[in-house]
Amino acid sequence: MLTIGNKTFKSRLLLGTGKYPSFDIQKEAVRVSESEILTFAVRRMNIFEPSQPNFLEQLDLSKYTLLPNTAGAKTAEEAVRIAKLAKVSGLCDMVKVEIIGCDRSLLPDPVETLRATEMLLNEGFIVLPYTSDDVVLARKLCEMGAHAIMPGASPIGSGRGILNPLNLSFIIEQSTVPVIIDAGIGSPKDAAYAMELGADAVLLNTAVSEAYDPVKMAKAMRLSIDAGRLGFEAGRMPKRDYAVASSPMVGLVPN
Amino acid sequence: MLTIGNKTFKSRLLLGTGKYPSFDIQKEAVRVSESEILTFAVRRMNIFEPSQPNFLEQLDLSKYTLLPNTAGAKTAEEAVRIAKLAKVSGLCDMVKVEIIGCDRSLLPDPVETLRATEMLLNEGFIVLPYTSDDVVLARKLCEMGAHAIMPGASPIGSGRGILNPLNLSFIIEQSTVPVIIDAGIGSPKDAAYAMELGADAVLLNTAVSEAYDPVKMAKAMRLSIDAGRLGFEAGRMPKRDYAVASSPMVGLVPN
Amino acid sequence: MLTIGNKTFKSRLLLGTGKYPSFDIQKEAVRVSESEILTFAVRRMNIFEPSQPNFLEQLDLSKYTLLPNTAGAKTAEEAVRIAKLAKVSGLCDMVKVEIIGCDRSLLPDPVETLRATEMLLNEGFIVLPYTSDDVVLARKLCEMGAHAIMPGASPIGSGRGILNPLNLSFIIEQSTVPVIIDAGIGSPKDAAYAMELGADAVLLNTAVSEAYDPVKMAKAMRLSIDAGRLGFEAGRMPKRDYAVASSPMVGLVPN
């Protein structure tokens, strides 16, 4: 079970809701993913324009925890403002801090992320910051009281998988709150790898929404996360430099 | 569905039967793996010594296809002899050619593997050769009439996963028979990766039998193979060098 | 030529001075490395205990620029204090900010590193901060006025080479000051790779001092850095997924 703040979830897959070919495909992908937490960019939502179509209307919201993110914010103050807008809409009290510091890589701004996390914690939010895989930064977010930390595997939308498993291992090892690997997951093996490293959950979006068949990929991701988690719990075999001869073959078959 | 010779299987996981902590754990691991094909070294079986314990007695053999391998053979002639011994036992008509050519790496002998495959095909066996990831060798085995080809991911028992995904991709692309990735799989992500590359199945043993909890790992492997297969069928997103900005954020929230 | 602050250097290899088997080996390794900048931990130097042996006495200091580092500091204030001690010794006006934030990984503290860099710039130092490969953090250090930035390839003393070449590429691409890859270089290929990515220089220590033959490795590193730099300048061939047939072979030899 995954516990964030005072809520508990069976699923360890958090799904983003952007860039699907259609609302129908999105709805079905969400369903087969068995995700319980859906994330969305507040600034991309038409929550203040009721006349516009809105994917949230397509979903039975009683079944999901919504995790709005602050994408579009460049500073802590902007992130806080976006988070408050989401809260007053009544949809959620959790927020993913996402403050991009580089338009080219879409990598996060460590300083503004720290500041926004502190400010939002002081405002009583359940705060999940998206962060780089900087090990000490992740620890500071954890010590500050973040309810989970969300280090990226690789740049948002890149599909390059886990670039630095060593740093993620350090982050997981030291963390006292859930670690959710966020950004860069491109295929099921990447999600399984994140979970094998000991992550508590994975957040992904493009890997499903830009697959040729998003619904089938949503199911693949669900299975791979279960597989990776079980693999972590099962305790993998050691890696060896050289092959290990199997048990001796002594005279069982007449030569 | 996986078709080898004239048999069809729902499971894409072939499981080895060596090196489990106990017969009970082996039996349970086999059960949760949902494997339909079990492989074993003929020379390690007590099939000719009825007084000895034998894992095959523990299993309901009507539920499984047995795939004996020729481990211990150094030459084509030895492999053929071992295969015939297995056949006369009445347990099977399929055989995995395994002719090790290097005691240190346990990598296969390409020349003897080719010869044994040809000889066994002439004898009417269903033949599945274990081979290196040499692309042209794999094609020759395929052209010769092998019923499936089994390129290794990395050395037997090493748990190092897929060392050369490019070669495996070439082999899968060119093959007209099932490609079963064999040897070196260490954790669920490795199995998922093999399937994402387009392999038809995965054969593994040590990754399950030497896990801290083999039964749980058997389940993890089953799920990861399903995940990888679905991921392959779903068609993954492209990898990108640079992050792709999400859909434009235009004035949905007042600034 | 490498320019840091108002100084210019022919060599692109900065060498650390710790952990050599002997002063003689250190001296010879420094010589064949052709390094012009030597780095050392102020807190490890006996600069205030004239009765103790000191590697600096072994060297003709007129030939080298000394780059003291603040290893041992946990906060910006401690780093500043150490830097000032180095300055009053009269040996140098450059300083490498090194503030470790994790005893296990020896990875740097991003917040204290930013603070120390700002404080030391205000004091008039030539400041070179050691940093993680966090892309936005590196940009902030650059914008703040750091005279060079020193992102790590992998943890100090790990010898694991470049864990995240993508992040280093982003850092190099965006930087307006020299980028010196620092920490984690284990062998000549790692140093060459750093330079091929476009780094301006490499700082290393353990890879030379813990080699079986430090003097020979010092020479290997010098050559590999020249090779990598030339390779960067020469513009490498593209990587291809598939082989490219060479020029057509048309009837030059009678068939």
Next chain:
Amino acid sequence: MLTIGNKTFKSRLLLGTGKYPSFDIQKEAVRVSESEILTFAVRRMNIFEPSQPNFLEQLDLSKYTLLPNTAGAKTAEEAVRIAKLAKVSGLCDMVKVEIIGCDRSLLPDPVETLRATEMLLNEGFIVLPYTSDDVVLARKLCEMGAHAIMPGASPIGSGRGILNPLNLSFIIEQSTVPVIIDAGIGSPKDAAYAMELGADAVLLNTAVSEAYDPVKMAKAMRLSIDAGRLGFEAGRMPKRDYAVASSPMVGLVPN
């Protein structure tokens, strides 16, 4: 020193002569590479059409050992015929066996390569077979009497570097003749890596001829091969999972 057959060479870089922008650039690249062995496809040479321009005319042949290859051959018989054509031209008695078995990957045919090697050895040639990184195949070529073995790093012209360093390590460890890493080298770090693994030499072509500045890249490759060789001889530091704290910092500077 590199010894092949009864010849000894100072340089460990074998250079291919195809696909240069011009004869002048080729000539200069060859010069700065300091290569002593030049390889070329017999079938691409105009050695039987004296009216055509020919790169060999541009070079002082007394300074180089020519290594013709059998590119274009699909069978052992064709390779032998091409080798004999080269020999009668009087240019060389060494030959690189190159028998491509896959037009898409340009990977070699193991069976025909073995046959051609045996046939050419029987004819008294100095034989250097280009082979995959199949470990047992390489050993067979060695045992057969090949004067050097040339396993590929990755497909010809792909520039992907070393795909399977483990297999190359096994090949190098077991070989009693020089191992020359051939094909796939893309940049100086790749060449350095091959040498660090213990290879005796590297053969490359496209990495130089398709660089933006082939002459500069030729020099980079020369340096990187020297660096990698020295690095191998120097004995690299161990890789560590975790950072190693440097020597203790005890009270050298007053706190």
